[in-house]
Every structure is written in structure tokens, then in C-alpha cells.
Amino acid sequence: MTTCNPLQVQAFNTADVAEQVRATPGWVQHYQQMSPGHFAGQIRYLDLQGVEVYEEQMNTRVEQNFSAPQGALAFCFDRSDNALYLLNEDSRNIWITPENYQEIAVVFGPEFVRQQGLDLAKLEGLFMTQLKGGQNALFSRWLSSILTKLSQPIDSKEKDALTRQLLEDCLFILDNARIGLDHGELQRRTEERTLMKRIGEWAADSPEETLNLLELSQVAGVSLRQLRQAFKAYTGMTPSQWLRLRRLNSAHRELLKCTPTQTTVAEVAMNWSFWHLGRFSNSYRSLFKELPSETLKRSPMA
Template identity: 30%
Template sequence: MDASTAASPKRDAEMKTYYSVQCFSDANEHGRSVVNLTQDYFQIDKGRFQSTLQQIDLDGIHAFHERTNCDIVQCGGVLPSAVVLAWTVPAHSLDASDRNNGSHVHSGFKRGGGDWMYRVAGGMEVSGITMSAAEFDRLVEPLGFATKRNASRHIKFMHDSHAFSVLRLGIDELKNHVEHLDREQVRAMLRKQLLDAIFCALQEAEVAGRPNLTRQTYNDIVKRSQDLVLGNPEDPPSVLDLCTELRVCRRTLQTSFTHIMGMSPSSYLRKIRLGSVRRLLRSIPASQMTISEAAARWGFFHLGSFSNDYRQFFGELPSQTLRFGAGH
């Protein structure tokens, strides 16, 4: 969706500060337009150059998605205070042989000061995220991801990796929220979800062994996680938030919830949030809080998917839940 579809000139102007779609007929103009990167693109294919560049700003985290019709060589670097994680994938869905062979995606992580030169074939799509190096270091420190200051390294995301699929879908999902990006709460929630997907994919790619823990430790991790979720009704923590706050890696958190709750931490968090919305609906009259307001308080901004999840979980639509003060 193009930002020009906004409902009003004022909102359109606000939205364009968070989302843009640009089309280029010159490779170098394209390369120099990606936020937080200093790049030169060189076209090495015959033909008229055409490309698109989509960028989304989530208050300091920049997601980009680009596609060119010609083979190009990308030469560039990262701004000193930033890091970048980027990958290339075919424009069309991966075929069965790629998935079955477990082939990896061409991807990399680089810090400010690092440079690169990559050849990207025409028709390939490049996606990536740039963010503050200080924020990256703060979040990655308790998670055990083996990164070093000033490091530039290749990362092998597997085609059939669940975490990498979630990350790719997360980038795509951002485009579905364009018309709501002028709302700070929406940006904050999307930011959390994207950060969670980033570090999940990085940690899955790391494949580091972790020590076994006792059931009591697992139980303590789950209990502390629950306290954090219920203690933040206006800002429900993501899985990454829990890992950072509890200073445990995602694998340990996952194992704890599997052993104690029989489900993943993300499933647990979602059910807690759905249950919290239901409690609001049951405890506050409809005249004082609408369903959409109750849902938004717990991070659900799209009523369609929220209502479907709510119905699957509770066996009724939120509109069918008996509100406080209504007759039985």
C-alpha cells in the first residue's frame, strides 16, 4: 500500500515520515536512498534500470525491502552508530528442492565502519533492518549471541527455518499497518514484534548449546515471566522483553514454558493478552470502553484477526461476551 492512500493531507504527511515507497531509474540513486547506509550501486546488466525501495521507520529501527530488475553490485558501509542485518531471497517462493536441501539464505550482519561488496541478481529481493548499535548491544548482551564489536559476519539463515520465516513475514506484515503508523502505540507494538523476530532468527542461526536446568528453575522462569506480563497491562512484554528482563536466552525460555506450561512463550503471552481483554470486557461497561479500546490496551489493533483469535480461544466473538452491568 502506498502512503498516498491516507485519509487526509495531514495524516498523509505524518505517515510519509514513517513509510515510503520510491521507484528509481538509476541504480546509484537507489543505493544512496537507504537509511543508515552509505552505498553505491553499480548496474552490471544491460537494459533500462528499474527498482522499488520500501522503507519503514519504527522510531529508530528502519526496515527496508528492495528489488531491482538488473544485476547490480552493491558497495557500501554502515553509519558508525548503526548495525545492519540484511538478506537476499528469490523474488518467488522457494521451490521444494531448496527447502528439502536446507540451503541457506545469503545474509549478513555488519557494524558501523564495516563495508561490503555484493552482487545481487536481477529479480532478487533484498530485505534488511538497520538500528542503533547501542540498542542492539543492550538487547543482545543477555541473550548469548556471539557478536563482537566492529564485527562483520555472515549468518546462515536456513530456507526452512521457522524463525527466519517469522522474520520475513514480520517485514511483510509491517506493510499491512501503513495507515496506522502515525499512532505511537502501533509503532511501539510493531517495533517489539520486529525486534523479537530479529533476535529469534539470530539466535536460531547461532545454534549454541545451553546447559540443562532443573524443573524448579524452569518453574521460576515461567512464574517471573507471568508476573512481568500481568504487571504491564498497558505495555505487554514480548518474548524478547522477557529474555532481556530475566537475562535468559530464548532457548531457555522456550524450554521452560514447554516443560511447565506445555506451550511456547509466544502462545502463552497471546493467551494471557486475550484473557486480559476478556477481563476488561467483563469488568467495564460497554458505555465506558469499546471492544476496540479494550483490545488496543493489550496490543490488538486489527479487530478482524483479534476477533478470530478471540472466538477460537473462547468459543465466542468479543461482541458476544457478556459485558459488566448487562442483564443475564
């Protein structure tokens, strides 16, 4: 007799990038807010026991530094530009999303990947590459509708059929999206991705360390010109802007962790190399829509 196992789509509304990270289990990632406003996000998540479908929405620009779960293969559909991005555990990179970002992804877990005999080595060169295809938008809308409609119990045969369909559909869409790839452009993007991967690994491994522009180019192992080109392609901003926003996010995290009896706004500002308190407060308020003193007062520790 086949038993019915209710599959529950879980939904989380978040008010901070750190909450957004905690709502996506299994991923190694670090988020930083990169545009002004009170952050608001949402995660919808469905676990098919070996295959996961999740949908993410965020209202501000966010820098994501991440890698997929070990041994997994992820098909991520960026609904802002209808592109497919293929990810695995080695796809550590800096990714800055636009405002009002929406993404939906299918993540095939390591056991499922092994059972299906998928050879990830054959996909080398495609990871973190923008893959355009006519079916991308249609498929991502269908995935979103699955999360909306799937609210009643589903038995094991139906679940297995759905996971097989997801795999077949994702591989089919990948084959269509890789047709017509410009290999010269792919090589250039691969070199830029390698450069940004070095920076991403440094940022993930040293989240509280600060560097100047020259030191950052040394981390990347390239000239300042190459550094600026890669940042423009991947983030849409200069490396100097990125470093400044990184320091503002670090100050934000410190203010949230401390109480007014433990520190002052001036001390936190100087910890992150903001020597002009008025300019720091203005920049902070522009990004987070509140004064640093207000953040300190509303700390959970306060």
C-alpha cells in the same frame, strides 16, 4: 493522553543505481550495474524512530559496496536465497546481487542499540556471514506484509511494542540460524571476506581509479589464485570481468555528467582504457541497453 503519530511507509521507484543509493538514507554505499538491461528498482522504507524497516528490489545484477550507519546493527534478509546477513558499520564489502533481487532489512539505530544494552562484540565473526535458518523466509514475508499493511496511525505505545518485537524476533532468528555453523567454513569465509574488504575499501575510496589484474592482487595482498577463488565465492565472476564492468560503469557515469559539446564518446572510452571504439560501444550497449552516444545525448546537462 497518548498522541497518534502517523507512520508513513515511503516508496521510491528508481531508474538508475545512483537513484537507488539516494533512496536509502544513512548508508555509506556505492552501486554499479553488473548485468545488461535498463535498471529498475524500488525502495519501501518505514522509520520507527530509532528502528527502520526497508525493502529493496532491483532487476539487474548490482555490485554494492557499503557499510551500515555508524553504531547501527542491521539484520538483512536476502529473499533470493532466504539467508540472513548481519551487518554493522565495519561490514564494508563487495556484494553482487543476482538479477531480480529482493531484500528486506531491519536496522536498529545506535541510540536504540545503546538503550537495549546490545553487545556487538559478542557477534564478531557473524558479520557478512551467510546464516541459514528455517524461520528466515517466513519472517521476511511477515516484514514485507508489515510494510504493505501499516498505513494507519499508530500511537507511541504501539510503536514501542513493535520495535521491541522486531528486536526479540531478530535475535531469536539469529540464534537459530547460527546453530550448526561449520566453523572451518566460517574461518575460510572470514579470510575471503577480509580479502574482499580490502578490495571493497579500495573501490569505495578510489571509485575512478583503474587497475590491472596484478595490481588488484597487490591491493588485496594475496596471490592471483587466491584472488580468483575469493572473487568466485563472493561475486560469481572473475576479477578481470569485475574490473571491466567497473570501467564500463565509470564511463557510464562520465557520459551522464557531460554534454556533447564537452566531450565525445571516443574521449570517454579512452579515459577508461577502451581503445577499440566499436568493441566499447558493443559492450556498453550490452550492459546498459543503449549506445554510449545515446547516453551522452540524454545527459541532464545536455
